[in-house]
Each structure stands twice: as structure tokens, then as C-alpha cells.
Amino acid sequence: MNEILLMLPGPTTADPRVLQAMSKAVVNHRGDEFGEIYTETTKLMSKTFQTKNDSYILTGSGTSAMEAAVSNLVNRGDKILNVVGGKFGERFADISKMHGIESVQLDVEWGTAVTPDLVEEALEKDEDIKAITMVHNETSTGVAAPIKEVGEVMKNHDALFIVDTVSSLGGDYVDVDKYHIDACVTGSQKCLAAPPGLAAITFNDDAWAACEKVEDNNYYLNMPKYRANGNKDPAQTPYTPSVSLIYALKAALEVLHEEGLENRIERHHTAAAASRDAVKALGLELFPDEAVSSATVTAVKMPEGANDDQIRGTMLNKYKVQLAGGQDHLKGNIFRIGHMGVINYQELAITFTALGLTLKGLGLVEDAGAGVAALANHYIKFKLLEKV
Amino acid sequence: MNEILLMLPGPTTADPRVLQAMSKAVVNHRGDEFGEIYTETTKLMSKTFQTKNDSYILTGSGTSAMEAAVSNLVNRGDKILNVVGGKFGERFADISKMHGIESVQLDVEWGTAVTPDLVEEALEKDEDIKAITMVHNETSTGVAAPIKEVGEVMKNHDALFIVDTVSSLGGDYVDVDKYHIDACVTGSQKCLAAPPGLAAITFNDDAWAACEKVEDNNYYLNMPKYRANGNKDPAQTPYTPSVSLIYALKAALEVLHEEGLENRIERHHTAAAASRDAVKALGLELFPDEAVSSATVTAVKMPEGANDDQIRGTMLNKYKVQLAGGQDHLKGNIFRIGHMGVINYQELAITFTALGLTLKGLGLVEDAGAGVAALANHYIKFKLLEKV
Numbered sequence: 001m002n003e004i005l006l007m008l009p010g011p012t013t014a015d016p017r018v019l020q021a022m023s024k025a026v027v028n029h030r031g032d033e034f035g036e037i038y039t040e041t042t043k044l045m046s047k048t049f050q051t052k053n054d055s056y057i058l059t060g061s062g063t064s065a066m067e068a069a070v071s072n073l074v075n076r077g078d079k080i081l082n083v084v085g086g087k088f089g090e091r092f093a094d095i096s097k098m099h100g101i102e103s104v105q106l107d108v109e110w111g112t113a114v115t116p117d118l119v120e121e122a123l124e125k126d127e128d129i130k131a132i133t134m135v136h137n138e139t140s141t142g143v144a145a146p147i148k149e150v151g152e153v154m155k156n157h158d159a160l161f162i163v164d165t166v167s168s169l170g171g172d173y174v175d176v177d178k179y180h181i182d183a184c185v186t187g188s189q190k191c192l193a194a195p196p197g198l199a200a201i202t203f204n205d206d207a208w209a210a211c212e213k214v215e216d217n218n219y220y221l222n223m224p225k226y227r228a229n230g231n232k233d234p235a236q237t238p239y240t241p242s243v244s245l246i247y248a249l250k251a252a253l254e255v256l257h258e259e260g261l262e263n264r265i266e267r268h269h270t271a272a273a274a275s276r277d278a279v280k281a282l283g284l285e286l287f288p289d290e291a292v293s294s295a296t297v298t299a300v301k302m303p304e305g306a307n308d309d310q311i312r313g314t315m316l317n318k319y320k321v322q323l324a325g326g327q328d329h330l331k332g333n334i335f336r337i338g339h340m341g342v343i344n345y346q347e348l349a350i351t352f353t354a355l356g357l358t359l360k361g362l363g364l365v366e367d368a369g370a371g372v373a374a375l376a377n378h379y380i381k382f383k384l385l386e387k388v
Numbered sequence: 389m390n391e392i393l394l395m396l397p398g399p400t401t402a403d404p405r406v407l408q409a410m411s412k413a414v415v416n417h418r419g420d421e422f423g424e425i426y427t428e429t430t431k432l433m434s435k436t437f438q439t440k441n442d443s444y445i446l447t448g449s450g451t452s453a454m455e456a457a458v459s460n461l462v463n464r465g466d467k468i469l470n471v472v473g474g475k476f477g478e479r480f481a482d483i484s485k486m487h488g489i490e491s492v493q494l495d496v497e498w499g500t501a502v503t504p505d506l507v508e509e510a511l512e513k514d515e516d517i518k519a520i521t522m523v524h525n526e527t528s529t530g531v532a533a534p535i536k537e538v539g540e541v542m543k544n545h546d547a548l549f550i551v552d553t554v555s556s557l558g559g560d561y562v563d564v565d566k567y568h569i570d571a572c573v574t575g576s577q578k579c580l581a582a583p584p585g586l587a588a589i590t591f592n593d594d595a596w597a598a599c600e601k602v603e604d605n606n607y608y609l610n611m612p613k614y615r616a617n618g619n620k621d622p623a624q625t626p627y628t629p630s631v632s633l634i635y636a637l638k639a640a641l642e643v644l645h646e647e648g649l650e651n652r653i654e655r656h657h658t659a660a661a662a663s664r665d666a667v668k669a670l671g672l673e674l675f676p677d678e679a680v681s682s683a684t685v686t687a688v689k690m691p692e693g694a695n696d697d698q699i700r701g702t703m704l705n706k707y708k709v710q711l712a713g714g715q716d717h718l719k720g721n722i723f724r725i726g727h728m729g730v731i732n733y734q735e736l737a738i739t740f741t742a743l744g745l746t747l748k749g750l751g752l753v754e755d756a757g758a759g760v761a762a763l764a765n766h767y768i769k770f771k772l773l774e775k776v
Contacts, residue, residue: 003413004415006414006415006416008416010628011414011415011416011417011628011631013413013414014413014414019410019411019412019413019632020411022407022410022411022632023407023408023410023411024407025391025401025402025407026394026399026401026402026577026583026584027392027394027399028394028396028399028710029399029584031710059447059448059449059452059584059585059630060447060448060452060608060627061447061608061627061628061629062627062628063607063608063627063628064447064448064608064627067607067608091607094607095607098604098605098606098607098610099605099607100605187628189414189628195414195630195631195632196414196417196447196628196629196630196631196632197447197585197628197629197630197631197632197633198630216486217486217487217488217605218486218606219451219455219479219482219483219486219487220448220449220451220452220455220608220609221608222486239448239449239450239451239452240398240399240449240450240451240575240577240584240585241449241584241585242447242583242584242585242586242630242633243399243583243584243585244407244410244583244584244585244632244633244636245585245630245632245633248632322416322419
């Protein structure tokens with residue numbers, strides 16, 4: 001209990017089994033033993049993405065997989081629709097532009113979510129759009145976008161549906177096949193609760209067909225090379241992979257599926273709903289519209305009369321709980337509580353106790369225990385404690 | 389001793405301290421604690437590169453750093469001189485072409501090294517060449533290229549000198565500043581003896597000046613973003629780094645500098661010379677010209693009357709020693725013994741004992757102990773045992 005409790009939207013605390021897996025000796029990544037481990041890990045990834053497609057593991061951050069999706073699926077000079085409602089939506093637009101792709105930006109106010117109607121309208125306005133990018137869980141604002149409903153729109157359009165589930169997969173509902181997602185990417189260090197350093201990506205047949213028509217412009221992130229090497233026997237990655245982290249990711253996915261994907265997602269939704277109750281009970285305001293609030297990160301407006309250092313600094317230095325700040329223009333205006341991966345009521349109880357004490361110390365709340373009490377009552381109300 | 393001994397040109401066996409470092413809990417990569425670890429690791433990298441330049445750590449394989457160097461330093465449509473004498477030389481040419489750079493290829497026969505004169509001639513023939521790529525240690529052929537001597541040529545030319553030291557840094561002489569290298573890249577899993585998954589890169593002022601004139605065409609491998617984030621306080625990477633592997637790399641570099649860079653390089657050269665003696669004593673032929681033979685990997689011609697499975701298969705299955713095969717057109721024609729990182733006389737004694745027994749079993753050698761005897765005599769002759 002003397003370690004700092006990370007309540008961040010990634011990296012998240014890894015299970016000891018996962019950290020332990022990494023200290024196994026490194027094997028030859030061109031041999032049978034690694035081939036089997038890699039194959040099992042990619043199969044567990046496909047199971048987690050809920051897809052019959054093959055998955056691939058990149059040695060890189062979630063951003064590397066975002067770039068792999070965009071740059072392998074859309075040609076220089078072609079048009080892409082980038083939905084932007086936060087920092088990671090912007091990143092997709094920046095990646096597109098850097099690859100000479102014409103970015104048509106569909107902006108939504110930070111803290112709100114795009115609607116299926118807005119997407120449909122944008123697609124109908126411009127038939128040249130080859131693909132659309134969406135961030136499922138916009139970590140920067142704490143908003144979950146309606147990817148299932150947008151998927152219903154996408155199934156009637158030829159444009160590819162590229163979705164970033166970096167901070168949602170394993171913590172919120174992502175069903176790649178049912179949601180008509182053509183390319184889906186994620187990262188190791190968020191809800192999957194493995195250490196940072198790996199990303200995963202899956203393409204369906206439509207995506208691979210598009211990929212064949214796109215001029216290669218990336219070497220390290222070249223998806224046809226990942227596919228060709230994945231099909232070798234033993235299965236390989238095109239370039240030396242992070243062997244130790246693949247051990248860790250495999251262990252993390254095993255832990256995840258022992259809990260059960262559905263149970264885990266419910267646990268995240270409960271943690272999010274309980275956190276929202278706790279935030280409100282402390283007299284604080286949620287940053288996003290509550291209806292589109294994320295299952296994995298809760299973004300809170302900085303209260304009047306306090307600054308980032310007083311809230312997050314006190315939480316970290318006095319109470320050893322690390323929260324995330326706002327990014328870009330939200331810096332100092334919000335703070336964010338990540339409840340991803342292995343996080344459960346215990347960590348949230350510590351967090352909201354510390355937040356109550358911090359606010360009380362600043363004279364901003366009367367009852368220091370109001371937040372954690374609301375949290376407890378939420379867990380009682382939903383009778384979910386017996387499951388955890 | 390029941391584990392398979394990896395005698396590969398990467399990944400290499402990591403020191404237990406290095407594997408242990410990875411099981412430390414992951415910290416926030418935007419915080420002070422990580423900033424310090426990252427800064428110390430990049431400083432140790434610069435010390436290892438022997439440069440006053442800053443270094444950067446990429447979460448990716450050595451190939452990612454090769455692509456970062458080429459794509460950040462040469463514009464689409466400009467000319468690059470790619471020296472090609474093996475698979476990794478070819479890779480630089482492939483990367484260049486994939487980025488729309490005009491590749492002028494300076495081919496040397498596989499198993500031989502380029503000469504400073506050939507480089508000078510190629511540069512003088514075409515004044516439009518903006519950069520040259522060279523692989524210091526061509527892992528695929530076991531050849532070490534004369535980067536020091538080519539550096540003497542490069543100092544009189546404006547073209548940038550880009551050098552891949554993926555499988556040489558920490559095992560052979562690489563002095564970035566003295567050799568007039570403008571951009572140097574390496575990987576974690578070769579002579580540095582950390583697990584695979586990280587690469588390092590350093591640019592000098594000329595490289596940064598060129599970088600400013602090159603149009604951004606890479607997002608994940610965008611070097612100006614690495615520089616801008618490295619200059620933040622605390623120092624950061626632009627995208628989520630592989631925190632656990634950075635712990636491991638830092639530990640590996642500490643182990644390296646405790647041994648001393650010069651001592652370590654001498655140890656590698658001794659291992660290589662002793663291995664060459666042992667190979668010849670077993671009646672086998674070296675693949676490369678001996679004068680340019682690598683300090684970190686020994687490539688051996690497949691003896692008449694034996695195939696890859698009989699040699700490497702027996703070594704692996706019967707004697708638990710893993711050697712590397714040939715790549716591309718050398719597949720089945722050579723095998724390769726890596727002696728990188730922590731490898732010392734002990735591992736070589738096992739390896740050449742096993743190789744002698746394998747050859748004897750195939751009826752290809754009379755004296756099964758001739759190789760390991762020659763190895764021992766080399767170590768005695770150079771009185772290096774007391775140092776190890």
C-alpha cells in the first residue's frame with residue numbers, strides 16, 4: 001500500500017502473473033516455440049476483438065497501430081473522414097494528413113459524442129470518402145462514441161470503418177464483426193492490463209481488399225508484411241518482436257478470459273457508474289455529457305477555487321493516488337480518473353476517500369466521506385459486489 | 389544447462405539482472421520518475437554510441453530505427469546511396485524506395501565488404517546524393533564493413549552518413565563522433581543484451597538540419613516529435629513507450645558499462661577470432677573474407693555432404709544449441725554462430741563441442757574435439773582468460 005496507486009487512463013497496473021511472465025528467458029522469435037506463443041496470443045486477441053478475422057501484434061504504441069490502419073488502407077490523395085472530438089480523434093486526422101491523405105474533418109465539441117446521423121450526413125455529402133476514422137473511447141475527454149450505432153450506418157456504405165479501441169477493448173463493448181468494423185486497433189496497456197509497448201490490429205476481408213490497392217508507403221507498419229509472415233509456419237512477425245511483452249500480453253489475455261469478457265465489461269461499467277455517483281456526491285461536475293460518459297475513464301471539471309496542483313498534486317503527494325490531468329486546451333480545466341484493467345471497488349474506494357480528503361482540505365466540501373459513501377452505495381445497489 | 393543455448397545473431401541471452409528489472413511495476417510515462425529513467429537511459433545510449441549528441445529510444449525493432457533515419461533525413465524524390473552486401477543493406481534500399489526516395493544501389497558481393505574507394509567513387513559520380521546508408525555489421529553474411537575508413541571519406545562530402553549498428557554496437561568499435569556518422573541506429577537485443585522490442589537512434593546537428601528540410605511523412609517514427617518530447621521536463625517520448633523494456637535496457641547498459649565498453653569490445657573480438665580458429669580446425673570454411681569477418685557473428689559455409697537439418701537440426705535437438713541458418717539465397721548454404729552480448733568462452737566451448745560431435749556423427753570430421761581445442765588454445769594464446 002506504499003506504492004503509488006495508478007488511476008490513469010493507461011498505463012494500468014498489471015497483474016503479478018503478467019509481470020512474472022516477462023522474466024521468462026527470451027526465445028528465438030523465428031522458432032517453433034515462439035511461433036506457438038505468437039499464434040495463441042493473436043487468437044486470444046481475435047477472441048477479445050470478437051472477430052473471425054486474424055489479428056496481428058505490432059511492437060509499438062497504440063499510435064503505431066492507428067498509423068498502420070490509416071496508411072495501409074487509404075491512398076495518398078484520397079479522402080478520409082476523421083471524426084474529431086478530442087486529442088486522439090485529432091491524432092487520426094494528423095496521421096492522415098502526414099500521409100498525404102485528404103482529411104475531411106467531422107468536428108464534435110470536446111465532451112460530446114458524434115451521432116450516427118452526423119456520420120451518415122457527412123458520408124452522403126461526399127461519395128469520394130474511402131474510409132472513416134473513429135475513436136471509440138476518447139481518453140482525453142472521457143467520452144464513449146456510439147460505434148455500434150455508427151456501424152449500422154457504415155454497413156450501407158462502401159467507406160471502410162476504422163475504429164480505435166485503444167482504451168476500450170476489454171473494458172467496454174467492442175464486437176468487431178457485429179459492429180461492421182473493417183479495421184480495429186488497440187493497445188496493450190489500457191483495459192487489457194499488460195505493460196505498454198505492444199499494439200494489436202485486425203483487418204476484415206474488405207480492409208485487405210482495399211490494402212491491396214494502396215501503394216506501400218510504410219515499411220515498419222506495412223500490413224501485407226505482417227500478414228505474409230503471420231501465415232508462415234511457424235507464425236512470425238516481419239521484424240523482431242518484443243518477445244517478453246508478448247509473453248506478458250498472452251498472460252494478460254488469459255487473465256482477462258478467465259474473468260470472462262462480458263463480466264469484465266460489466267465490471268468496468270459498474271466502476272464507471274459508481275465513480276460518476278461519487279463525483280456528483282462530492283459536488284463535482286462531470287466533464288462529458290453523462291449519457292456518453294466512458295466506461296473506462298471519468299473526466300471531471302476542475303472545481304471553482306482549486307487548481308490542478310491542489311487537486312492532483314495533493315492526491316499524488318499526500319495520498320499516493322495518481323490521477324491524470326487534462327490535455328491540450330483542457331489542461332488545468334479537468335482531471336481524469338482511469339478505471340481500466342484490473343481496477344475494482346477497492347482502488348476506487350481509496351481514490352474517492354483521497355479525493356474527499358483533498359477537497360475537504362481545500363474547504364471545497366463539507367463531508368469528506370460523501371464520495372466514497374456514494375461509491376459504496378452504488379456497488380450495493382447493483383448487487384455486484386459478490387461478482388468481484 | 390537444460391535450457392536451449394541461443395547462439396544467434398540476436399536475440400541474445402539477457403543477464404538475470406536485466407530480466408529482473410522488467411518485473412518492476414509500470415509507472416506513469418508522463419511522470420518525473422519515468423522521466424529520470426528515460427533520461428538516464430538515453431544518456432547511457434549516447435555514451436555507448438560515443439557521441440555528444442542526444443539519443444532517443446523507439447518502441448520498435450531495429451528496422452523501425454532504420455526507417456526513422458531514412459524517412460526523416462531524405463525527401464521523397466531525392467537520391468540516396470544504399471550500400472548493399474546482404475539482407476540488411478537491401479532493407480535500407482527497400483525502405484528508401486517505399487518512401488519514394490531514389491535508391492542508387494552500390495552492390496558488393498555477399499560475403500565481402502564495401503571499400504572507402506568504392507564509396508568515394510559513387511559519391512563523386514553523382515553530386516545529387518543526399519545520404520548514404522551502410523550496415524556496419526551485416527548479420528546475414530557475417531561481414532563487418534569499414535565504417536571508420538568510410539567516415540574519413542564522408543567528412544569531405546555533404547551527403548549524410550547513416551549507419552546501422554544494430555548488431556555491432558557494444559560488441560565492435562563504433563565511435564559515432566570520430567567516424568563522422570550523422571545518424572546511427574541500433575537495437576536492444578543484440579550486443580546490448582537487452583530483450584527485443586526497443587531501438588535507439590542518434591542524430592548530429594547536420595542530420596537535424598537536414599531533418600528540418602524534409603517533409604514529414606511518418607507519424608510514429610517522426611524524429612522531430614521525439615526531439616520535442618525529449619526536451620520536455622520531465623523528458624518524455626511522443627507516444628506511450630515500452631516502460632518495462634526501458635527498465636531492462638537501462639539495466640543492460642549499466643551491466644555493459646560496468647564491464648567497460650572497451651573490455652566488452654575486446655571480449656567480442658576475441659570470441660570471434662577464437663571461433664574462426666575453431667571453425668577452421670573442424671575443417672569448415674568461413675563464408676566471408678576473413679579480413680572483414682564480423683566481431684559478433686561467424687558465418688560458416690555448409691560443409692559438402694551435410695544439409696541444414698543435419699547440422700542445425702542436430703545441434704538444436706540433440707545438443708540444445710541453437711544456431712542461425714542462412715537467409716534468402718544463402719538459406720541452406722551457410723549457418724551462423726552469434727557471439728553477442730554476454731557470450732563468452734563458456735558458451736563457445738559448449739557450441740564447438742556440440743558442433744564437433746555433430747560433424748563426427750555425420751562422418752565429416754575425424755577429431756570431434758579439434759574445434760573446441762583450437763578455441764581453448766586461442767583464449768590461452770591471447771591471455772584473455774584472466775579478463776573474462
